[in-house]
Amino acid sequence: KNEVEQSPQNLTAQEGEFITINCSYSVGISALHWLQQHPGGGIVSLFMLSSGKKKHGRLIATINIQEKHSSLHITASHPRDSAVYICAVRRGGADGLTFGKGTHLIIQP
Amino acid sequence: DGGITQSPKYLFRKEGQNVTLSCEQNLNHDAMYWYRQDPGQGLRLIYYSQIVNDFQKGDIAEGYSVSREKKESFPLTVTSAQKNPTAFYLCASSIETSGRARDEQFFGPGTRLTVL
Numbered sequence: 588k589n590e591v592e593q594s595p596q597n598l599t600a601q602e603g604e605f606i607t608i609n610c611s612y613s614v615g616i617s618a619l620h621w622l623q624q625h626p627g628g629g630i631v632s633l634f635m636l637s638s639g640k641k642k643h644g645r646l647i648a649t650i651n652i653q654e655k656h657s658s659l660h661i662t663a664s665h666p667r668d669s670a671v672y673i674c675a676v677r678r679g680g681a682d683g684l685t686f687g688k689g690t691h692l693i694i695q696p
Numbered sequence: 697d698g699g700i701t702q703s704p705k706y707l708f709r710k711e712g713q714n715v716t717l718s719c720e721q722n723l724n725h726d727a728m729y730w731y732r733q734d735p736g737q738g739l740r741l742i743y744y745s746q747i748v749n750d751f752q753k754g755d756i757a758e759g760y761s762v763s764r765e766k767k768e769s770f771p772l773t774v775t776s777a778q779k780n781p782t783a784f785y786l787c788a789s790s791i792e793t794s795g796r797a798r799d800e801q802f803f804g805p806g807t808r809l810t811v812l
Contacts, residue, residue: 630788630806682752683729685738689738
């Protein structure tokens with residue numbers, strides 16, 4: 588079993604829909620990251636969380652440390668949000684990140 | 697503009713040849729990382745370096761080597777001992793805080809290596 592599991596693996600939605608991507612992890616962590624990867628391969632960091640909730644524009648990320656679970660929400664989704672969204676954790680006491688396999692999101696006009 | 701550069705974007709090599717991937721950052725970050733991405737799998741850590749002249753193996757270091765002679769540069773050599781070198785390679789960096797790299801990681805654009 589992977590240390591970081593994401594769901595769903597693939598998600599297709601219509602423009603304007605509210606999107607939720609889930610991430611569960613099985614190890615102790617010091618931080619959780621949400622990343623966005625576009626078709627060209629470049630990765631952009633969206634959020635780094637250790638507790639609670641963060642919001643940036645139409646993106647919201649939450650984390651529940653007790654349940655070892657995080658969610659990424661996209662409100663009023665748009666075709667330009669189409670990308671692979673990756674959850675990654677920094678294990679407690681370790682360097683480098685452990686990554687989920689990603690969620691491939693397609694927003695149709 | 698500050699950022700991380702990786703070159704080249706696409707690289708082709710014959711089987712049995714060593715190849716070095718470049719990673720340069722001008723963010724004044726202490727910590728640098730190399731990750732590998734394969735289709736259907738999450739990124740995996742190859743090597744990381746917290747300070748100049750020091751580096752540590754990650755989860756899949758076999759068949760790879762690195763150096764950290766300058767703060768700005770962290771080149772990765774894919775040796776002929778790496779059994780499946782064809783992959784997408786990403787370099788990242790972060791500020792190091794209190795002896796541990798706890799901060800946001802910034803990623804380069806990646807190098808897609810194909811071994812023929």
